[in-house]
Each structure stands twice: as C-alpha cells, then as structure tokens.
Amino acid sequence: MEETKKMEGMRDEEVKAGMRILWKGLVIPTVICYLLMALPASPGGLHIYGWGALILAWWIVAMSVIYNRKMDRIQTQQQKK
Amino acid sequence: MQAVQIVTIFGYFFMCLAIGYALRKRGADTETGYLVAGRMIGPIVGGLSMAASYMSAAAFMGVAGMGYKFGLPFIFTVVAMCGMGFIVAQILIATPLARRAKDFTVTDYLTERYGSQFIRVVTPIIVVILLATYGIPQLKASGMAVSKIVGISLPWAVIISALIFVVYVSIGGMWAVSITDAVQAAIMVVAMVFLGCWTFFVIGQPGELLTAAFANNKILGGFGLPKISFIGAGILWFFGVVGLPHLVMRVFTARGEIVARKTLLNSVIYFNIFYFFGVYLVAIVGSAKFPGLTRPDQCVLRVMELVHPVMQGILTAGLIAAVMSTTDTLLITISAAISNDLYYRLINPQASQRKVVMVGKISVWVVGAVVAYLAIQEIRMILILVGAVIATASSTFAIPLIFGIYWKDATKLAGELGVVFGFVVCFGLFLLKWVPPMSEGVFGVAASALVMIVVTYLTRQKLAAAR
Numbered sequence: 001m002e003e004t005k006k007m008e009g010m011r012d013e014e015v016k017a018g019m020r021i022l023w024k025g026l027v028i029p030t031v032i033c034y035l036l037m038a039l040p041a042s043p044g045g046l047h048i049y050g051w052g053a054l055i056l057a058w059w060i061v062a063m064s065v066i067y068n069r070k071m072d073r074i075q076t077q078q079q080k081k
Numbered sequence: 082m083q084a085v086q087i088v089t090i091f092g093y094f095f096m097c098l099a100i101g102y103a104l105r106k107r108g109a110d111t112e113t114g115y116l117v118a119g120r121m122i123g124p125i126v127g128g129l130s131m132a133a134s135y136m137s138a139a140a141f142m143g144v145a146g147m148g149y150k151f152g153l154p155f156i157f158t159v160v161a162m163c164g165m166g167f168i169v170a171q172i173l174i175a176t177p178l179a180r181r182a183k184d185f186t187v188t189d190y191l192t193e194r195y196g197s198q199f200i201r202v203v204t205p206i207i208v209v210i211l212l213a214t215y216g217i218p219q220l221k222a223s224g225m226a227v228s229k230i231v232g233i234s235l236p237w238a239v240i241i242s243a244l245i246f247v248v249y250v251s252i253g254g255m256w257a258v259s260i261t262d263a264v265q266a267a268i269m270v271v272a273m274v275f276l277g278c279w280t281f282f283v284i285g286q287p288g289e290l291l292t293a294a295f296a297n298n299k300i301l302g303g304f305g306l307p308k309i310s311f312i313g314a315g316i317l318w319f320f321g322v323v324g325l326p327h328l329v330m331r332v333f334t335a336r337g338e339i340v341a342r343k344t345l346l347n348s349v350i351y352f353n354i355f356y357f358f359g360v361y362l363v364a365i366v367g368s369a370k371f372p373g374l375t376r377p378d379q380c381v382l383r384v385m386e387l388v389h390p391v392m393q394g395i396l397t398a399g400l401i402a403a404v405m406s407t408t409d410t411l412l413i414t415i416s417a418a419i420s421n422d423l424y425y426r427l428i429n430p431q432a433s434q435r436k437v438v439m440v441g442k443i444s445v446w447v448v449g450a451v452v453a454y455l456a457i458q459e460i461r462m463i464l465i466l467v468g469a470v471i472a473t474a475s476s477t478f479a480i481p482l483i484f485g486i487y488w489k490d491a492t493k494l495a496g497e498l499g500v501v502f503g504f505v506v507c508f509g510l511f512l513l514k515w516v517p518p519m520s521e522g523v524f525g526v527a528a529s530a531l532v533m534i535v536v537t538y539l540t541r542q543k544l545a546a547a548r
C-alpha cells in the first residue's frame with residue numbers, strides 16, 4: 001500500500017510528460033504516416049508511405065531519448081525536494 | 082564450409098552451456114535469483130536480451146523475405162511499429178512495474194491489481210499453452226538448421242537442441258538466459274549488419290543495385306498486401322511488445338525503474354540498427370541479384386552465398402542465436418508461470434524458496450521434453466496456431482495491464498472479462514477466419530478494451546449503490 005501511494009504521489013508529473021510524448025510525439029506522426037498511404041507519389045521508387053515509415057522509425061528513437069531525459073530530470077528534481 | 086559451420090555451432094552451444102554453468106550459483110537458491118536474475122540486469126545487457134527475445138527466426142530470415150515479397154514499406158512498418166511498442170512500454174509500463182519489488186510475472190501484477198483468484202488460475206494456464214506453442218516452431222527451426230549442417234536426422238537434432246536449452250536454462254535461470262541472449266543479440270546484429278553492408282556497399286555498387294532491385298521486383302517500393310493488412314500488421318507488432326508475457330517479465334529483471342526505461346530505449350536502438358543496416362539492405366540485394374524467388378524466405382540464404390564461407394558460419398550462428406534467444410526466454414517464462422504462479426501462489430504458499438526453484442527447474446525439463454516431442458511430430462495444426470500466438474497473447478494481456486495501471490476505477494470483473502474476451506475473440510477469429518489475415522489481434526484488443534470499459538461502468542455503479 002505504501003508503495004502504491006508513493007507511486008501515485010509521483011504519477012502526475014511523470015504521466016503528464018509521458019502523455020505529451022505519446023500524443024504529440026507518437027500518435028500524431030503515426031496517423032500522418034498512415035495517411036500517406038492514400039497518396040500516389042513514389043519518390044526514388046519507394047512509395048511515400050515507405051519514406052514516412054522509415055522516418056517514423058528513427059523519430060521514435062529520438063522520442064525515446066527525449067522521454068528518458070525528461071524522466072531523469074523530473075526524478076532529479078523530486079529527489080532535491 | 083560445412084566444417085566451419087559445424088565448429089561454429091558446437092562452439093556456440095558450448096558457450097551457452099558454459100555461461101549457464103558459470104552463473105549456476107546466482108540463480109540457484111532464491112526465486113528472485115532464478116526467475117528475475119536478482120533484479121540486477123543493467124540497461125545494455127537488458128536491452129540486448131529483450132531485443133533478442135523478440136527477434137526470433139522469423140525476424141532473422143522472414144522479414145527480409147517479407148520485404149522481398151510485400152515491399153520495403155512492409156519492413157519499415159515492422160520496425161516503426163515494434164519501436165512504437167517499445168517506447169509505449171517505456172512510457173506506460175516500465176516505471177510502474179519496475180517499482181513493484183514483489184512481482185515476478187504478469188500474473189502477479191494482474192492478480193494483485195484486480196484482487197482476483199480467477200486471474201491467478203487462468204492467466205498462467207494461458208501463458209503456458211501459448212508460449213509452449215510458440216516454442217514448437219522455434220525448436221523445429223533450430224533442429225532443422227543443426228540437422229542440415231551436422232548431417233544428423235531431424236529428431237536427433239531437435240533433441241540435442243532442446244537438451245542444450247534445457248540444461249543452461251535450468252542451471253542458470255534468468256541470469257543465464259539474459260547473458261546468453263545478450264551475446265546472441267550481439268551476434269545477430271553484427272552478422273546481419275555485416276551481410277547487409279558487405280553485399281550492398283562492397284560486393285555490389287549501391288546505385289546499380291538499387292536500380293536493378295526496383296527494375297526486377299516491381300513490388301519492392303510499394304504494397305504487396307492490401308493496405309489494411311499494413312495497418313493490422315503494425316498494430317499486431319505494436320501490441321506484441323506491450324502484451325507478450327515473456328517481454329513484460331524482462332521489466333522485472335531490471336535494476337530499478339531508470340534501468341527499465343533505458344533497457345527499452347536500448348532495445349529500440351538495436352532493433353533499428355538490425356533492420357535498417359541489415360535486413361533492409363539484404364532485401365534490396367536479394368531483389369537485385371536473385372529475382373523471381375518462388376520462396377521469398379530463401380532471400381537471406383541466397384544473399385549469404387555471396388560472402389566468404391567463414392562469414393556464412395557466423396551467419397548460421399546468427400540464425401541459431403535468433404532461435405535460441407526466443408526459446409530460452411519462453412522456457413524461463415513458462416517455468417515462472419508454473420513454479421511461481423501456480424505452485425507457490427496457489428498450491429503451496431508455505432513452500433521454501435529452494436523448493437520453488439526446484440519446481441521451476443523440473444518444469445523447464447518437462448516443458449522442454451513436451452515441446453521437443455511436438456516439434457518432432459508433423460502436426461500442421463500447430464503451425465497454423467503459431468501465427469495466432471503473438472496476437473492472442475497481446476489481446477489477452479495488453480489492455481488489462483495498461484488499464485490496471487492507469488485506470489484506478491477498472492474493476493475486478495472488468496479485469497477478468499478483459500483477459501477472457503481478449504483471448505477468446507482473437508483466438509476464435511484465427512480459427513474461424515472471418516477477418517482479413519493479420520487483423521485478428523486488432524479485434525481481440527478492441528474486444529478486451531470495450532468489455533473492460535462497459536463492465537467497469539456497470540459494476541462501478543452497482544458497487545457504489547451497494548456501499
């Protein structure tokens with residue numbers, strides 16, 4: 001129970017940071033990427049959706065790094081408090 | 082060539098056994114040591130071993146073939162959506178689960194969260210059935226590779242492979258599984274990246290290869306499947322990371338929540354390197370040099386013919402590594418389901434740590450024997466069911482897990498029905514074939530979520546009225 005309370009006490013800031021990355025950094029780019037399927041363009045022989053998915057895969061790595069740093073910063077601030 | 086491959090494979094088997102033997106004391110006596118490596122795995126080993134557990138023989142051989150057959154956008158969909166699964170697990174699951182110092186398995190978390198004995202009984206049974214089924218083709222693939230290279234019959238090759246897995250998993254537990262998987266992931270990534278880069282940049286001319294590949298294989302740049310299947314496959318791979326019990330269990334092995342998050346970050350990085358600098362280039366080289374393959378899964382094997390025999394030996398080790406890293410993780414997860422979830426928590430809560438570990442070790446031997454027996458048999462139905470395993474496991478566990486963590490109001494009955502509906506709907510659709518291929522998991526996940534929302538709403542009101 002103690003553990004749960006502690007977890008919930010830390011939740012708000014962490015969840016907010018996570019949700020921001022989740023929606024703005026992941027869901028919106030993924031939807032845009034899948035919408036590219038509807039376009040006929042194939043620059044360089046590869047369909048534009050393929051280019052979109054390729055960029056999305058590396059974008060996800062960048063988001064993962066940013067999320068980690070953000071969480072580290074939040075936890076450092078909490079420890080100082 | 083054959084001598085090089087034989088030496089490589091036996092050297093490799095010896096290394097796995099040696100790692101298991103060297104780590105025998107760390108996982109010998111305590112449940113924490115045996116099932117979750119004392120919660121002491123760091124981010125590099127954890128990241129490599131998690132990536133290795135998800136990259137099975139299908140990832141090593143199959144995805145390049147799928148790129149060849151269904152187009153490069155298919156490979157990019159696989160990588161992007163697996164990466165999405167890893168980062169969503171990092172955001173939603175890693176921190177809360179890594180803070181739970183008493184849990185060993187998904188069942189532990191779900192049972193405590195929903196306060197349900199029903200989940201305590203049903204979940205480990207589903208885990209054992211699904212993961213044992215998943216292990217059959219893995220063991221068969223390992224047996225086939227050993228049989229072809231060493232020149233022994235398939236049954237003996239399967240028995241030898243199974244014996245190697247069972248010995249090092251039962252001796253070293255999760256410690257041995259994590260360290261061997263990390264080594265296996267490193268071999269897989271290095272071998273595949275070498276194959277891709279060497280054949281693309283050194284043997285061929287990149288510009289000419291690309292022109293030839295797109296000219297020979299008209300599907301390469303486009304869609305070789307209906308577009309809805311790209312969406313279904315993406316969702317399937319995404320929930321595969323979030324909901325598969327043997328991947329979630331890796332979070333419990335991490336040395337704290339920060340390490341758990343970094344483990345998942347590292348997995349995404351290894352994953353992207355493996356696919357973009359290896360598999361993707363192999364699919365292009367295969368399309369340019371070997372057009373018109375009737376079996377696209379032969380793409381990697383044909384491209385392997387372009388490199389030196391010693392390198393072919395290392396690539397064969399990479400293939401076996403892909404099989405082994407998945408199978409040993411499955412075995413330790415099944416062992417945890419039997420020894421911790423069923424025996425310790427249900428049958429004999431007074432059992433000593435040593436006894437629980439002993440039950441875990443015995444279950445590895447028994448399950449290993451059953452899986453090896455089934456791998457030797459020609460049971461076509463099992464091969465059909467295997468396709469259902471990832472989607473069914475994801476449909477069964479992902480939503481109850483995420484809702485359990487983030488939705489305080491989710492009730493006990495909702496959790497129980499979420500597990501049951503996710504399993505029944507997804508598995509039923511696989512058998513009935515009512516929906517397009519690779520989209521069954523989407524319906525399973527949706528059913529699980531819908532049932533949990535509706536039941537929580539209904540039972541929450543009743544509970545409030547009763548109070």
